[in-house]
Amino acid sequence: MAYLICPECGAHNPLEEEQCRICQASLVGVEAVDEPPSPEEPLEDQNPFEAEEHDLSDLLQGLKLDDDFEIDPQGLPEIHLDDGAGEGEQDRTPEWLDAVRKRAQEEEDSVGDLIRRVESAQESVASEGKGQHNDFESWLQKLRDEARDKAAGSAPKPEPPGEPPGEPPAGLPGEPSAETPETPEPVEPVSEPEPEPAADEPGDSDWLTRIRKAHGIIDPEDGPNAASRSLLDWLVALEDNPPEEEEEGGLSDETQQIATGFEKLPMDITRQIRVALEPKLTPQALTLSREEREQADLLSTLIADEKVARPIAQRSYRVGxxxxxxxxxxxxxxxxxxxxxxxxxxxxxxxxxxxxxxALVNWVAGLPADASLLLVFDYQPAYASEMAQVAAPILTGLAERGVEIEVASSAASGPLLADALLAGIGDGLAYTDRGYYPMASYGAYGLATGLATGETAPGLPEPTLGLLAGDYDGLLILSDSFEGAQTWIEQLSARSPETPLGILATSQAAPLLQPYFDSGQVVGGVSGYSDAVALAGERGNSAEVLPRWRAYQVGGLILVAALLLGAVFTPAPRTSPRKRGGR
Amino acid sequence: MKKILFGAITLMVGLVVLAGFFFQDPFGPALTLIYQWGLVLVAVGGLIGLGTLAAFHIRNIIQQKKGWISSAVLLAAFLFSLIAGFVLTPQNAFYRDLILNVQVPVETSLLAILAATLLYASLQLIRTRGWTPLSIAFMASAVFSMLFNLGLIQTASGTLGEQVLMFFRRLPLVGARGVLIGMALGGLVMGLRFLLSTDHPGGER
Structure with missing residues (x-):
């Protein structure tokens, strides 16, 4: 059945209509178009082309074979849909061409599949002979002429003077003017190698090719397929992203021409082209930095590790x-x-x-009566019992001398321990608490350098108790570990070597503190129950410390015996690994 | 940018403190200021840690997670000690006995457990490695150190036995000096790494 195609919107109208039912454009002078045959009819009966166009069989066969995506490079002839282009329009870039370029830039191989098919068909035809090729070209030329004639006869805008027939009309919607040519965006050519253009192919008459060559968009070596590729790219763009003008009924002339030609193609060809132009979902490339990848790997590792089933090990002890x-x-x-x-x-x-x-006892005995002494408490409550026995002989001597005592603590429980310890010396040893210094190095450094009493920056408040300050005749460090005593000894012996230092330490700290006494950095030190008992015995008041000393010795002997017995009777290690899965 | 900024601050503060150690007069006020700020930061850090710990246990109690009863006991003890310390002050005899009579037995018990654990670990060394020169040396040094420390072996003054005993007693000191030198060198290297921002104690990379 014949119908009229609106030159404005491309809508199909009955023959009796004088205006388009869609856009109300005039249909006077528009030639009737026959409806293409339905797919149910045999292909031979519905072929609208003349006998000279029967060389399409190779193209159709090639497209059908390509349904299986097994492209025969010797398959089908080239589809060469070219159109004329005005010489004066070479500076203008049609909007649909921009869409094609944009899509070609965004998608690396947007139409590569179809182009490969076309090129395969072209190579096949080229191998079959020149005459057949000319027949196919004649069919394409007829298609172009037909579409051009219709567009020229019904176009509402006259072509500019001097423009050769078949060239795209000027004044396309959204098209940049000649005075302000838009800088063309480079189009990435398809990665497939292009065949060399044949001498008899009308590639030079392709207006798309000439425009693009004039803009420097394509390489002249791209060959005659560039124009057909542009057309196909445009078809792809139309399929996926129709322009707003088209939706509003404002089709451009080129669009109408190509759409008319496309509709005239057999249904089988259009169907296959549509299938080939189906938008393919390509995953977006996810770019991750190295740090993000590491964090993602760590997170996935943690998740995988948390999901691992772990058997709960039941510890079993032998009865023996x-x-x-x-x-x-x-x-x-x-x-x-x-x-x-x-x-x-x-x-x-x-x-x-x-x-x-x-040496420490002798140093205490030599202190003047008005001497001032700083006691630094740097031990934990767990060692309170041992430290009480270790410090008792020295503190008793200080109490007898009447020395002024101040107390500073670098352990959190220091003030409480100092209060408990000094309260048990005689009738209670009077002292002044300087407080708790959370960082022993700060306290020692401030005491050694006297920075706490120095000037501060102008405009800032005076430091109060930030750093330990004072002028003492000596320091006694009560420590349960080497590290605690080391901080005070090294800071004070380096910055204030004239200040005498004494050490009261536990048994575990004594071996590492001994070198400080040997080097003369400290005047003396009492360490552990051994020294405490010995000094208490010299003073004649060892009744309290002797039971503890005895218990200390018994406990030590039991541990030594257990260590020896355990080492002797321990089972021998396995020399060879046990085999898996068997006995 | 953040890494560079923190590294620059660390380097600047470290150099000022180091310079203040050698040139105390010109850098004294700056050192005082830095130390004051450092103490404030330490105090703030302590408060943050305290708040984080309390929040963790409060969440355990609210969500009734496993062991939430222990969290409740911990929070109750913490609040009681805190309030008692504010009300009674640490100089109060009752408060002092209250804290020390709990803290001393608990920490002493932990030391007893540590002694038993070390004994068991020593036996495990023999069990896994067998009688090797390393294990024999370890066991011998442990046994003789404990015996010498117990004061069970005594000699008369000025005898050969006293010299031999002094040799064995000084033997651990030789190792102790080696440990001291190693620690000093390690501390120096670590200090330089922090100073030059090679290491980031805060975990920032």
Missing amino acids: VQWINLLFLLILVAGIGLALFSGGTASLAQPQPSAGGT
Whole structure:
């Protein structure tokens, strides 16, 4: 059935209509167009082309074969849909061409599949002979002439003078003017190699090619396929992103021409072209920085690690080992208990005072009565019992001398421990609390350098108790660890070597603090129960410390015995790994 | 940018403190200021840690997670100690006994457990490695150090036995000096790494 195609919007109208039913444009002078045959009819019966156009069979066959995506490079002839272009319009870039360029830039291979098909068909035709090729070209030329004639006969805008027929009309919607030519965006050519143009192909008459060549968009070596590719690209753009003008009924002349030609194609060809132009979903490339990748890997690792099923290990103890542990515990508790509460003054051995302990006692005895001394409490409550015995001989001597005592703490519980310790010396040793200094190095450095009493920056408040300050005749450091005493010793001996330092330390800290005494950085030190018992014995008041010393010795002996017995009777290590899955 | 800024601040402060150690008069006020700021930051850090810990246990109680009863006991003890310290002050005898009579036994018990754990670890060393020169040396040094520290072995003054005993007693000091030198060198290197922003104690990369 024939119908009229609106030159404005491309809508189909019955033959009796004088105006378009869609856009009300005039249909006077518009030639009737026959409706293409339906797909149900045999292809031979519905072929609208003349006998000279029967060389399309190769193209159709090639497109059909391509449905299986097995492209035969010797397949089909080239589809060469070119159109004339005015020489004066070479500076103008049509809007649809911009859309094609934009899509070609955004999608690397947007129409590559179809182009590959076309090129495969072209190579096939080229191999079959020149005459057949000319027949196909004649069909294409007829298509172009037909569309051009219709567009020229019904176009509302006259072509500018001097413009050759077949060239795109000027004044396209959204088209840049010649005075302000828009800088063309470069189009990435398809990666497929282009065949060399044949001498008899009308590539030079393709107005699209000439425009693009004039704009420098394509390389002249791209060959005659550039124009057909542009057309196909434009078709792709139309399929995926129709321009607003088209939706509003404002089709450009080129669009109408090509749309008319497209509708005239057999349904089978259009169907296959539509299938080939189906938008393919391509995943967006996700760019991640190295840090983001590392964090993502870490997160995925953590998630995977959390989801791993872990069997809950049930620890099992052998009955014999449990009894041995219980026996060791009973012996340890019984031995220490007997040593503590048996009474008497007997001990396994009476220790001799160390050189450091004797030197410290002599230094205290030589202090003047009006001397001021700073006690630094740097031990934890767990060592309070031992430190009380270690410090008792020295603090008793200080109380007898009437020395002025100040207390600073670099342990959190220091003020409480100082209060408890000094309250048990005689009738209670009077002292001045300087407070808690959370950072021992700050306190030692401030005391050694006297910075706390120095000038501060102008306009800032005076420092109060930020750094320890004072002028003392000596310092006594009560510490349970080497690190705590080390801070005070090294800061003070470096910045204030004239200040005498004494150490009261636990047994565990004594070996590492001994070199400071040997080097003369400290005047002396009492460490552990051994020195405490020895010094208390010299003073004649060892009744309190002897039971503790005895318990200390018994407990130590039990541990030594357990260590030796355990080492001797421990099971031998496995020399060879046990085989998996068997005995 | 943040890394560079923090590194520059660290480097500047470190150089000022280092210069103040050698040139105390011109850098004294700056050092005082830096130390004051440092103490304030330490105090703020302590408060933040306290708040974080309290918030964690409060969430445990509200959501009744596993062990929420322990969290409740901890929070109750914390609040009681805090309020008592504010009301009674640490100089109060009752407050002092209240804290120390809890803290001293608990920490001493932990030390007893530590002693038993070290003994068990020593035996595990023999069990896993067998009698190797390393394990024999370890066991011998541990046993002899404990025996010497107990004062069970005594000799008369001026005898050969006293010299031998002094040799074995000084033997750990040799190792102690080596440890001291190693720690000093390690501290120097670590200080330089922090000063030059090679290391980032805060975890910033």
